[in-house]
Amino acid sequence: MFDEDDLAAIRDGREEWEEDTLSPTLDRFGERKAEFTTDTGGQAVDRLYTPEDVAGLDYEADLGFPGEDPYTRGVYPTMYRGRLWTMRQYAGFGTPGETNERFHYLLDQGQTGLSMAFDLPTQMGYDSDAAMAQGEVGKSGVAIDTLADFEQVFDGIPLDEVSTSMTINAPASVLLAMYIAVGDEQGVDREQLRGTIQNDILKEYVARNTYIFPPEPSMRVITDIFEFCAEETPKFNTISISGYHIREAGATAAQEVAFTLGDGIEYVETALDAGLDVDEFAPQLSFFFNAHNNILEEVAKFRAARRMWATVMEDRFGAESPKSKQLKFHTQTAGSTLTAQQIDNNVVRVAYQALAAVLGGTQSLHTNGKDEALSIPTEDSVRTALRTQQILAHESGAADTIDPLAGSYYVESLTDDIESEAFDILEEVDQRGGMRQAVEDQWVQRQIQDVAFERQQEIEDGERVIVGVNEFEVEDDEPEVDIEEVTEEDERRKVEGLEAVKADRDDEAVEAALADLRAAAEGDENLMPYIVDAVKAYASVGEICDALRDVFGEHQPGAAV
Numbered sequence: 137m138f139d140e141d142d143l144a145a146i147r148d149g150r151e152e153w154e155e156d157t158l159s160p161t162l163d164r165f166g167e168r169k170a171e172f173t174t175d176t177g178g179q180a181v182d183r184l185y186t187p188e189d190v191a192g193l194d195y196e197a198d199l200g201f202p203g204e205d206p207y208t209r210g211v212y213p214t215m216y217r218g219r220l221w222t223m224r225q226y227a228g229f230g231t232p233g234e235t236n237e238r239f240h241y242l243l244d245q246g247q248t249g250l251s252m253a254f255d256l257p258t259q260m261g262y263d264s265d266a267a268m269a270q271g272e273v274g275k276s277g278v279a280i281d282t283l284a285d286f287e288q289v290f291d292g293i294p295l296d297e298v299s300t301s302m303t304i305n306a307p308a309s310v311l312l313a314m315y316i317a318v319g320d321e322q323g324v325d326r327e328q329l330r331g332t333i334q335n336d337i338l339k340e341y342v343a344r345n346t347y348i349f350p351p352e353p354s355m356r357v358i359t360d361i362f363e364f365c366a367e368e369t370p371k372f373n374t375i376s377i378s379g380y381h382i383r384e385a386g387a388t389a390a391q392e393v394a395f396t397l398g399d400g401i402e403y404v405e406t407a408l409d410a411g412l413d414v415d416e417f418a419p420q421l422s423f424f425f426n427a428h429n430n431i432l433e434e435v436a437k438f439r440a441a442r443r444m445w446a447t448v449m450e451d452r453f454g455a456e457s458p459k460s461k462q463l464k465f466h467t468q469t470a471g472s473t474l475t476a477q478q479i480d481n482n483v484v485r486v487a488y489q490a491l492a493a494v495l496g497g498t499q500s501l502h503t504n505g506k507d508e509a510l511s512i513p514t515e516d517s518v519r520t521a522l523r524t525q526q527i528l529a530h531e532s533g534a535a536d537t538i539d540p541l542a543g544s545y546y547v548e549s550l551t552d553d554i555e556s557e558a559f560d561i562l563e564e565v566d567q568r569g570g571m572r573q574a575v576e577d578q579w580v581q582r583q584i585q586d587v588a589f590e591r592q593q594e595i596e597d598g599e600r601v602i603v604g605v606n607e608f609e610v611e612d613d614e615p616e617v618d619i620e621e622v623t624e625e626d627e628r629r630k631v632e633g634l635e636a637v638k639a640d641r642d643d644e645a646v647e648a649a650l651a652d653l654r655a656a657a658e659g660d661e662n663l664m665p666y667i668v669d670a671v672k673a674y675a676s677v678g679e680i681c682d683a684l685r686d687v688f689g690e691h692q693p694g695a696a697v
Contacts, residue, residue: 138187146186158183174389175430179553185545193548198443202538206446208439208551209539210497211462216535222500223525224251224301224466225518230274230622231630232288239293241515245522249299250331251502252289253277253512254311259346261307261681265631273627276512277303281634281676286314287321296324300331301376301466301500306348308335309357309664310680313671316369320672332373332422332466335361338399339378341575341693342584343385348681351572353688357663358403359410362417364664373422375403376466383426384472386588389437390554394561395580396423397444398571401562404453405570414453418460425498427489428470434489435541436550438465438496444555466500467493474509478604482506487524494534495541501525634676641674649673650683657687 172181203213254277257269337354340347379396445463449455469489503521505513568574594600649670
């Protein structure tokens with residue numbers, strides 16, 4: 137980099153610049169704001185960055201080369217020059233038939249991976265005919281009750297040719313079992329199944345609240361999935377450790393990294409305690425991050441996260457396999473930044489956020505539809521969101537060289553700052569007994585709530601500009617927007633379909649499979665083979681989750697204070 141003589145000369149030059157060039161301009165014109173900060177972290181952004189700000193940077197130790205430790209510059213040697221990121225669009229609404237149509241549409245439009253959204257009852261382990269499900273069936277994603285629904289969702293879609301990401305957590309084991317069962321029916325070797333289940337229960341206690349069981353049995357189920365998939369479905373990512381929802385709840389960039397990696401550490405420790413070998417399951421861990429508005433902060437965040445995970449896996453867990461140290465991640469643009477006002481502005485927001493993800497080296501990307509502040513996106517908005525990725529890939533040049541912002545004094549300095557702050561947070565998490573204890577004590581939730589409150593106050597006070605909301609508003613009425621809707625008739629048909637499946641199945645086989653599952657839950661056997669058997673008998677999501685509720689109980693959270 138630069139030696140001491142170089143840095144001394146730069147310092148002298150900067151002092152001269154500040155006196156002769158900068159000061160007269162400031163005296164005459166000033167600056168737009170008294171203070172500039174990063175998007176969510178609130179860290180001060182200096183006026184100018186020079187080699188002094190990265191004087192301690194060791195290229196080999198801190199950056200290295202793509203595909204090599206510490207992976208700051210990317211997990212693959214060729215990155216997008218070899219293969220573009222997987223382009224996913226989050227889809228799934230109403231009925232399995234409608235979701236199948238949307239999947240075929242997206243694949244025809246050039247999408248390279250499927251991303252599946254589930255309705256709230258499914259996420260909570262309830263069937264469509266449950267009292268708790270009334271009015272919510274199919275509203276936030278597809279309603280899945282039995283294997284028959286998955287058979288319909290993936291009708292005509294060969295599972296050995298697609299990668300499927302499923303945003304499901306508490307009942308992830310059940311939905312994974314259904315995917316495996318469909319693959320078995322199609323004659324696909326389980327070793328060829330590719331995709332990801334989110335399966336990140338800790339962040340549910342922190343940010344989303346779609347949990348079912350208490351932490352201890354939930355962690356057992358996750359460990360069972362790790363063990364089962366390492367043997368049966370080695371190409372399937374067994375968890376997507378999610379910072380996305382933590383960021384959506386209000387966390388800063390550094391908190392997003394720290395709490396996400398903290399969750400990852402907790403999962404690794406739990407698996408090791410269960411007797412698994414780190415290099416057997418760690419390569420199947422994946423991560424899920426948010427792409428927020430501040431492009432440079434987000435790029436620095438992704439680079440810092442990669443470097444941190446490599447350090448954690450080697451220093452803390454003694455991982456030896458390079459694949460165990462590689463932080464591979466999916467990115468979704470920030471839903472919380474989308475506005476119901478002037479929704480066309482959201483196309484621009486999403487494009488910039490997608491650019492940040494690509495410049496930061498994501499392996500997979502979902503771009504939000506412009507109308508997602510109002511409803512599940514329409515086909516038109518989904519197509520525009522997908523075209524955003526395709527233009528980035530084929531027209532922008534952003535994918536033509538690896539880690540193009542490396543060496544930027546600001547980006548490297550910000551990467552170091554985010555890493556340092558995130559490690560400080562992780563140190564406090566350790567002092568509090570680890571991530572699971574910090575979550576159960578509500579400490580993590582309080583940290584995020586404090587930031588969310590502060591940022592919202594800034595918006596309401598006009599200190600933080602949201603274009604079209606608190607600045608640059610339009611007085612005319614907003615034009616009407618076509619939105620996707622799920623009707624009461626759709627819900628009625630879904631319930632009738634579930635009743636038909638239950639009337640046609642072998643009830644004795646269902647009861648036997650559920651009894652075997654309860655017995656396994658009461659012992660210490662791996663639950664996944666029993667869940668697969670129950671799914672293949674057409675036991676429903678609700679019935680399987682109820683069998684586990686009978687043994688594990690339900691989580692009762694304390695209040696965050």
